[in-house]
Amino acid sequence: MITLLESRAVNKRFGGLKALTDVSLTIRKGEVYGLIGPNGAGKTTFFNVLTGAYAIDGGEFVMNGAELPAATPHLVVQHGIARTFQNIRLFRELTALENVMAGHHIRSSAGVWGILTQSRAAREEERLMQERALEILDYVGIGRHADTVARNLSYGDQRRLEIARALATEPQLLALDEPAAGMNATETVGLRTLVETIRGDGITVLLIEHDVKLIMGLCDRVAVLDFGKKIAEGTPAEVQRDPDVIRAYLGGHRAH
Amino acid sequence: MTTTSSALPLPASFAFDRRVQRPLVILLALAAPLIALAMGKSWVRVLDFALLYVLLAIGLNLVVGFAGLLDLGYIAFYAVGAYTWAFLASPHFGIHLPFWIVLPLGAAFAALAGIALGFPTLRLRGDYLAIVTLGFGEIIRIFMNNLNQPINITNGPQGIDSIDPLTIAGLDLSRDLDLFGFQISSLLLYYYAFLACVVFAIILVRRLQISRIGRAWAAIRDDELAAKAIGIDTRMMKLLAFALGATFGGVSGGLFAAFQGFVSPESFSLMESIVVLTMIVLGGMGNLAGVIVGAIMLTALPELLRHFAVPMQMALFGKTLLDPEVLRMLLLSLAMIVMMLVRPAGLLPARTRYAHRDRRNA
Amino acid sequence: METFLQQTLNGLVSGSIYALVALGYTMVYGILGLINFAHGELVMIGALVALQTVTLLNAAVPGLHPVILLLAGVAVAVPVCMAVGYLIERIGYRRLRNAPRLAPLITAIGVSFLLQTLAMIIWGREFHVFPQLVSTTPMQPMDGVVVSPLQIFTIVVAFALMGGLMLLVNKSRLGRAMRATAENHRVAGLMGINANGVIAATFIIGSGLAALAGVLFASNYAIAHYAMGFTPGLKAFTAAVLGGIGNLPGAMVGGLVLGLVESFGAGYIEHLTFGFLNSSYQDIFAFMILGAVLIFRPSGLLGERVADRA
Known part of the structure; x- marks a missing residue:
């Protein structure tokens, strides 16, 4: 091993x-x-x-x-290395989808200029990031709650979302x-x-x-x-x- | 969970169809100065100022609403932009550079000031940051007030006047334009120039908001520790918010100097920072539409008070008990307190989106 | 040497007033983790209410001894400030204790401006002359050093109050409850401490000190004004941070140090900067100190006592 x-x-x-x-x-x-x-x-x-x-x-x-x-x-x-917390710490004002997309931050690279000019690379990356986030949400079993704001999720789903967000960091x-x-x-x-x-x-x-x-x-x-x-x-x-x-x-x- | 985070539901009639909403807003933005003109030139002036404040509020919202950093010295960046314009386009030093040099320079200086302030302070906890930024704002003002000796740089409390107006492609916006016999007021020209800036700013900020950067800011705002735990370099991201927010301040400051033709330290007091903050709080932190509405409301407020509150008091009590300035301060401070206690999401509560996708089940 | 002693004396006078105000900031911060932005305004309210009382009393009963006037002014100003402080906590902050942290801060700023505006409505925009109730006749204990009874009085009163507060906090039941609540509201509650009551008491005591500081401040500068609380408030906050916010002795040391630095700074700044900056930059010192402390030693001179709230 x-x-x-x-x-x-x-x-x-x-x-x-x-x-x-x-x-x-x-x-x-x-x-x-x-x-x-x-x-x-x-x-x-x-x-x-x-x-x-x-x-x-x-x-x-x-x-x-x-x-x-x-x-x-x-x-x-x-x-x-990605972690979750004992007392759940989600980004409470963001939706489940946005939470996971935030988790993808370090695996994405668009810079200020690319974002402001909406360069092709930035747009493509954003689209992929969203697609990937939806996949991860489905993977942990809360895909149907993608557009629910984190603080409104049930307790168990919040735990799952935290895992999804951690998984997004690959x-x-x-x-x-x-x-x-x-x-x-x-x-x-x-x-x-x-x-x-x-x-x-x-x-x-x-x-x-x-x-x-x-x-x-x-x-x-x-x-x-x-x-x-x-x-x-x-x-x-x-x-x-x-x-x-x-x-x-x-x-x-x-x-x- | 506290009750403070719940947004009150809006009456159904308010949330009318987006397809109707958008053209209506555009039409209103275009026609507003014409309507105001019918009521008197001073109202167009109010609208011009309202747009400058909208620009300022959009910038401050980036820092406070998105990234959750309470900046109480924001007006200092406005001052940096305004004084840059005053130094480089006025008889004060005898330099008259065109706007396309002065405005970016002002923005750059403001951004640099933002970085200079943010670099040492951004690791501080939120409430300390508020006080340090407040101190920074005051320091800038004290320097503006006193740097007229031994070398005269800022001309002290008298300020700098005869500042060059905004001139775009040979068109001097400070003069009425004669177009095929029609007189177009300078105030209208400025209005449309500022409107273009505001629209441009909104587009840029929307792009930032729905991006990895916007999400990183929101993450830091909602839970800084968790943001670090998913790999966000929180210090860099905060610095970025500070610098970009300051840039907006710098640009609006430059426009302000050109429009007003005069700058003095008085325009950049702490009260101004607080006013801009209240605009954001009133409309709804983070939410662009709310911020814009808040800015317009609060710019129009003193004028409305002058026109309505004074005659009303005269009619009721036979004298003016509270002059408009006092009333304005009273309303501003009450607005801040009441909004935080009763409606922290703002008058126009709309969830800020940080992803492109429309809601599936909404 | 004479200048040195003179500046030390001046610094001690303003420093002891800062210290009194700083105590209010630090007590509230220690318990709630909140910067009570409006605290400086209580200094202003204290001064103006005392002035109002003195003026009314003097008009009603002419020829009263100045000490009686002063005592009467204090006797009214202190309870009024205590009431205002209590109301601020009760109406403004209590509901926001668990809200996102920007909310109480913004509320505090709102309260600060509200109090200023109300004071402006009641007392107008003008500067009021604050009567000299304690003699300001200069004495000259040695060549080149001038001291007035008022200055001595200020220092003595401030130190007595600080001593009293330390006794209260360290020896009394209320003090013990305050320290327990500062450690942890919920646990304190479980131990049978009425946390709300303790928090209210903290605001009340801090406000009373601010009222006294206001009277001392106005006496020393012979002036009272609706916006007079803001700058000393900020400086006192700086003093609290300098000493280590949440730490009572720290607030006192911080206040005194700040007073001394300002006094020496104003005295020597022209020499130090070769005439480029002059004493009109005095107010900058507090901010520079604040910035420097937060950057290099955020826990302050005596260390922050507040636990990590993460």
């Missing part, structure tokens, strides 16, 4: 608090990789450091053999932060099918999730974080048997 993304001894501190300590993971091309752990274990922090939302305090991320730029989210996207790695949070059972099943389709189309998926059932059913491999440290990594079955993991989840050293 080919390695897509590697985190090497990644550290992150907030003041005196060590949010991540020497976290090293290897994500292989084409797999669904789960990141689990109790609340406050550092999963979302890991996402934020990976995608450049936070500065890194030590270690590095290597994507396709090249080190990722630190603390510059828009450059990380160019390296092929990522190699799609990082989903608790995509099933707040979803009902039917919606979760739909989400699972969608993630499987995405994986089937060759996009690697990094998944933070609380829903253990979903993780176990969906992921090829899983890493467990606890107090900012990786305590286990392996197939879901292996991880489930790991005594450290059981202790972390059953609260052996936790007050609650």
